[in-house]
Amino acid sequence: MILKTALRAVAVAAAVLLPFAPSTGSAQEWRGWNIHAADYPNGRGLDRFGELVGQRTNNRIRMRTYHSAQLGQQDEAIQQMRLGSIDFANFNLSPFNNLAPSTNVVTLPFLFRDVAHSHAAIDGVAGQEIARDLEAIGIIALSWFDAGARSIYTTRPVRTPADLRGMKIRVQTSDLWIDLMRALGANPTPLPFGEVFTSLQSGVIDGAENNWPSYESTRHFEVARFYSTTEHSNVPEVLAVSRQRWQRLNEAERNILRDAAREAATLQRQLWAEREVQSRQRVVAAGATVIEITDRSPWSALMAPVYEKYTGSNPRLSNMVRQIRELR
The missing domain is CATH 3.40.190.170 (Bacterial extracellular solute-binding protein, family 7)
Incomplete structure (x- = not known):
């Protein structure tokens, strides 16, 4: 009887552990x-x-x-x-x-x-x-x-950070992205990616930011025809x-x-x-206007508060930034 009970206990234990074992x-x-x-x-x-x-x-x-x-x-x-x-x-x-x-x-x-x-x-x-x-x-x-590099696309031309002031720009669900857009003077609007087209079409937002293939493949260029090459991020x-x-x-x-x-x-x-x-060739052929941003220093100069907030008080993250910048 004791042996049967012991065997039953072993069987139960094996059944519990089985799903976590390698299943080669x-x-x-x-x-x-x-x-x-x-x-x-x-x-x-x-x-x-x-x-x-x-x-x-x-x-x-x-x-x-x-x-x-x-x-x-x-x-x-x-x-x-x-x-x-x-x-x-x-x-x-x-x-x-x-x-x-x-x-x-x-x-x-x-x-x-x-x-x-x-x-x-x-x-x-x-x-x-x-x-x-x-x-x-x-x-x-x-x-x-x-x-790829992410840039801003909008329903009206954007050539300087001042042009973004007050515009509702879709961002991903991230405090950093919200702060980034606020630093540029825009009103960040977190939305699921799948809602961007209809939100641009209906005026819920005035623009978004993404790379060339995303701008083209989603056909966002049909409702936001100005693509400003800010190349602000390469995540x-x-x-x-x-x-x-x-x-x-x-x-x-x-x-x-x-x-x-x-x-x-x-x-x-x-x-x-x-x-x-x-993708760039396709959207240009379809009538999108590319606004080349050749001098990004007025844009990057606004980012000091963002860097300070997200890395300034954290030695580990500050060290990562330093190591990345030193890469050649």
Whole structure:
């Protein structure tokens, strides 16, 4: 009787622990989130990631990406990943500003000199710090996608910060982005990305800010025809998996995911560079007006309070800013 009771207790314990053990022998179905369309550089990068993982695990891990925000908007998807109901995704880092402190650094305006500078930072010390903060909230960073330089587009011309005064500009859900727009004299209006077109069309907002491919692919140029090349931000994006899924993998599987993610990022960056050129050509051909901002010093000069608020009292973040600026 005692032996039966002991065996039953062992069986119950094994059943409880089983879901958390590496499952190298059985197939796993993973759900992935992407806000963009499947043919966007990010979508193609995510699909390549899934293909490589499937090939290299003999389909023990099968990944399906749900493109075009089918599983919810970005803030919702982040929460789902933290809970484990979304397994992998490509996120912009700005919505993490209130959750992972180091993401504020790479969101700071006018920090990066160019795309190559951004890549060097995120592939190095900045990426390491951000990955540590993301893991603490349940998200494992595997590689970094490009998201291009973000500029302001509006329903009327903007050539100087003074032209933005009083304009309602859509921003992502982030205190830093709100403060950035306030420093420029605009009225920041946090909205889900999917609501920007109708909000521009109806006059709820006067403009937004994003990169060339997003401006073109969403057809925002139809309702906000002036694109001012402020290039105020170059926030990288992350290809990540849920920590809950990650903890169930063995080391060989983790290495497969890391390698596949890096290869997917290489592809995405190449496709992104090509798409930026195409997108600019398309919106210009469609009648959008590009206002070239050649001197950004009047814009960057307004950012001192933003830097002070988000890094001034934090030695770790101040050191990140210094290291990024010193990169050559």
